[in-house]
Ligand SMILES: [Zn+2]
């Protein structure tokens with residue numbers, strides 16, 4: 792009897808998890824796109840950041856691949872993330888906007904209010920890190936910058 796109860800409750804929880812995963816957060820983003828990539832299905836959501844991501848989607852009108860989003864503690868260690876990464880708090884996203892260069896994405900992200908913006912164009916990488924930290928920080932291929940606007944020649 793107890794076993795039946797447990798398995799029924801488990802089925803119910805699995806169903807709710809599926810419904811939650813499929814839930815649409817904004818016009819173009821689902822909860823499942825914000826979950827940790829290790830398969831643990833955990834997520835922390837910061838609506839401010841997700842609304843800004845949607846703004847980027849609306850501006851460029853191209854699909855966005857979220858290559859890194861919320862990371863659980865063990866996944867962050869496994870991929871060599873910083874121990875104080877904003878990804879751990881669900882406040883950071885690494886994105887590729889189809890057909891748009893990462894610096895253009897970075898400049899726009901900065902203009903609309905992402906305070907942490909990192910542009911990656913070296914070692915075969917092409918993506919933009921955006922986060923909603925308080926104090927503005929910008930960087931290009933690991934080098935800190937005062938302002939992304941002055942960067943040219945990419
Ligand atoms: Zn995980």
Ligand SMILES: [Zn+2]
Nearest residue numbers: 883884885920
């Ligand atoms: Zn990142």
